[in-house]
Amino acid sequence: MKQIADFKLVEKQDFGRSVMLRLHAQQPLPEILPGQFVQVRVDGSPTTYLRRPISIHDVDFKQNEITFLVQQVGEGTRHLAVAKIGDTINMVLPLGNGFSLSEKGERCLLVGGGIGIAPLFYFAKVLNERGVRPTLLLGGKTESDLLRLADYQKLGETFVTTEDGSLGEKGFVTQHSVWQKQQFDKIYVCGPKPMMKAVAKLAAEKNVWCEVSLENLMACGLGACLCCVEDTVDGNVCVCKEGPVFNTRRLKW
Amino acid sequence: MTIDLGRGLVLRNPVMTASGTFGYGEEYTDFVDLAQLGGIIVKGTTLHPREGNPYPRMAETASGMLNCVGLQNKGVQYFIDTIYPRIKDFDTNVLLNLSGSCLEDYVKGAEMVDALDKIPAIELNVSCPNVKQGGMAFGVTTTGIAQVVSEVRKVCHKHLMVKLSPNVTNIAEIALAAEAAGADSVSLINTLMGMAIDAEKRKPKLSVITGGLSGACVKPVALRMVWQVAKAVKIPVVGLGGISNATDAVEFMIAGASAIEIGTANFIDPAVSAKVAWGINEYCERHGFATAADLTGALL
Numbered sequence: 318m319k320q321i322a323d324f325k326l327v328e329k330q331d332f333g334r335s336v337m338l339r340l341h342a343q344q345p346l347p348e349i350l351p352g353q354f355v356q357v358r359v360d361g362s363p364t365t366y367l368r369r370p371i372s373i374h375d376v377d378f379k380q381n382e383i384t385f386l387v388q389q390v391g392e393g394t395r396h397l398a399v400a401k402i403g404d405t406i407n408m409v410l411p412l413g414n415g416f417s418l419s420e421k422g423e424r425c426l427l428v429g430g431g432i433g434i435a436p437l438f439y440f441a442k443v444l445n446e447r448g449v450r451p452t453l454l455l456g457g458k459t460e461s462d463l464l465r466l467a468d469y470q471k472l473g474e475t476f477v478t479t480e481d482g483s484l485g486e487k488g489f490v491t492q493h494s495v496w497q498k499q500q501f502d503k504i505y506v507c508g509p510k511p512m513m514k515a516v517a518k519l520a521a522e523k524n525v526w527c528e529v530s531l532e533n534l535m536a537c538g539l540g541a542c543l544c545c546v547e548d549t550v551d552g553n554v555c556v557c558k559e560g561p562v563f564n565t566r567r568l569k570w
Numbered sequence: 571m572t573i574d575l576g577r578g579l580v581l582r583n584p585v586m587t588a589s590g591t592f593g594y595g596e597e598y599t600d601f602v603d604l605a606q607l608g609g610i611i612v613k614g615t616t617l618h619p620r621e622g623n624p625y626p627r628m629a630e631t632a633s634g635m636l637n638c639v640g641l642q643n644k645g646v647q648y649f650i651d652t653i654y655p656r657i658k659d660f661d662t663n664v665l666l667n668l669s670g671s672c673l674e675d676y677v678k679g680a681e682m683v684d685a686l687d688k689i690p691a692i693e694l695n696v697s698c699p700n701v702k703q704g705g706m707a708f709g710v711t712t713t714g715i716a717q718v719v720s721e722v723r724k725v726c727h728k729h730l731m732v733k734l735s736p737n738v739t740n741i742a743e744i745a746l747a748a749e750a751a752g753a754d755s756v757s758l759i760n761t762l763m764g765m766a767i768d769a770e771k772r773k774p775k776l777s778v779i780t781g782g783l784s785g786a787c788v789k790p791v792a793l794r795m796v797w798q799v800a801k802a803v804k805i806p807v808v809g810l811g812g813i814s815n816a817t818d819a820v821e822f823m824i825a826g827a828s829a830i831e832i833g834t835a836n837f838i839d840p841a842v843s844a845k846v847a848w849g850i851n852e853y854c855e856r857h858g859f860a861t862a863a864d865l866t867g868a869l870l
Contacts, residue, residue, distance in 0.1 A: 536635055546642070
């Protein structure tokens with residue numbers, strides 16, 4: 318069941334352009350699946366009138382805590398980045414549909430680009446709990462984009478690309494040598510749209526099942542306003558309600 | 571608290587949710603007990619299915635937002651077959667917002683909706699700014715609105731509420747034309763035509779360049795128009811436009827509205843509609859109004 322809840326900021330870690338926020342709720346969290354998102358009320362100023370959809374980086378059900386990894390890209394995320402410990406942040410959660418969970422024995426690859434790596438952390442954690450050890454392929458423009466790399470490495474074999482070659486293989490995630498060396502049953506992608514399209518194309522060429530997580534501009538987050546639509550084989554559908562995770566076969570990419 | 575808008579449309583309280591901001595009600599049942607609302611007005615529906623406009627359809631503005639959804643919906647028949655059975659037993663008034671691109675579509679659509687027992691009223695949308703031959707063509711002239719309202723009136727035995735466009739020179743004149751053509755009530759305002767540009771890219775932010783502005787920023791314009799229309803017509807006026815809390819709602823009623831609709835605020839606080847209903851009650855108690863209906867036109 319979806320709920321509106323106040324969270325208190327209990328920990329903040331600065332990564333330059335990005336920030337990690339750990340938030341605590343008084344009441345128990347609802348069930349939250351990897352790939353689902355929350356709508357955050359930033360501060361109600363005229364320039365951040367609407368809620369902001371934010372992906373879920375990690376969840377601790379025992380502590381009633383949820384963690385975001387947020388990059389400052391606009392007014393909303395800039396406001397979030399300057400939140401202080403003890404500040405109250407109101408959220409609507411959980412929203413949308415998560416990633417399809419792999420079964421034991423399936424070889425799955427999680428591909429993240431830029432801040433798109435954020436939801437893959439919680440996803441990889443849940444996969445591990447299910448006995449699935451995923452492979453991770455994380456890409457950034459430069460070394461400093463690859464946040465919490467050591468923590469990701471604990472969750473599965475992790476490969477890295479950077480566009481400037483400062484860490485891992487130089488180039489885009491689609492150019493990494495792992496594509497030649499390993500076979501996968503399922504590929505999950507979160508990152509900028511051009512990167513997700515490139516991975517989806519590669520997956521299609523290899524005839525491998527692939528899911529992507531979209532982040533179209535949203536207003537309601539509940540499937541009411543019909544603003545965040547993506548063109549699919551079933552026509553325009555709301556990313557907030559029918560996504561944000563889509564099987565690429567459903568998309569007109 | 572009950573509000574009688576005429577021809578069988580009686581609301582438990584003055585609060586309804588505006589078309590296009592509350593889905594079919596189902597999207598909000600985790601947050602709002604629908605029995606606490608006067609009514610819900612479901613998404614704008616046209617006779618034939620519409621895919622709507624391409625993405626991007628939304629741009630945030632200072633204290634508001636622009637949208638150019640373009641009436642995406644699966645058509646009246648789909649509504650009747652698939653959605654109506656799911657929502658007809660909601661413990662509140664379920665109104666259907668009906669739009670069209672030509673007179674025949676409005677009339678045919680109204681005829682089909684008229685046959686649905688559990689829909690007590692049609693909100694006739696003659697004011698959508700986001701469709702090329704959209705209803706707005708009808709809603710911006712007195713002759714256009716008279717024509718569509720009188721034709722729909724012939725087949726509609728339910729309460730007929732006509733939703734007015736603010737994109738006109740004299741909204742009171744339009745409201746009077748709707749009243750003369752047989753409207754049971756008017757609701758206003760629909761969105762204000764607007765535009766947003768991305769300066770860095772030198773491109774419009776919306777796929778079809780212009781869109782409808784809604785949210786807190788339109789409230790003073792809406793309030794002024796409700797006041798003007800309420801002075802001009804004898805039928806009930808339903809006020810909407812930027813209502814975000816109970817105080818806003820009370821202001822619209824004092825200006826002359828008999829009931830109100832909450833729109834964009836549902837996106838920011840999905841529970842706001844029930845809070846507004848409660849807040850109007852609280853205001854009435856505090857100011858000695860026996861019933862919310864007494865607030866209508868109580869401007870000193």
